[in-house]
Amino acid sequence: MARRPRILVINPNSNEAVTEGLRQAVKPLTYADGPEIVCETLAEGPFGVETQEHVESVTLPLRRKVESTNDADAFIIACYSDPGLFVAREGTSRPVFGIAECGVLTALSRADRFGVIAIKSRSIPRHIRYLRQMGLMERLAGERPLEMSVAETASGDGTLARMITVGRELKDLDGAGAIVMGCAGMARHRKPLEDALGIPVIDPTQAAVTMAIGTLAVG
Structure with missing residues (x-):
């Protein structure tokens, strides 16, 4: 019997609550004959x-992780800054996906202009540099912060209510037709946020895993 392909989702921070949130987020993407998804x-x-x-501190550890993992057929770097994405790709012939890149590309397939919910204001310049590098600034409606930590978005009270407020500002004031959640720790809030806003909400980890599944299926 052939081995099932394996997708390794790597949480670059050391917060296990975030990793558990990732596991819950990718559950809908698992099916009997599909790839095994490990977080x-x-x-x-x-x-x-x-x-x-x-971001810089995890770049080389991620490269080493990818290089030393022999039982994965695709990798996901599950942080919205896509740390180490390009250097990790240099370390393997297998596909490596960054959730920010995949999340934004998925949003562009759902709406003309997208908005991003960031964790903090200081994250936004980093995200903007990346979008400029991707040549997508004209499609960005706006990016607004929660002013919360990664840990708070993953397990804190009141996170969803704050995300709904910021999401409505992106939709109503900035003209976003789709929203990208700009942190892997927000994963558990995707569906209720989409229900509240009435426009597509993209969980970037789900977007990246979906791309990996498709890549392995046709590979």
């Missing part, structure tokens, strides 16, 4: 990837 925590990562220093 792991990068133990040496910071508790939340919230600054450029945090």
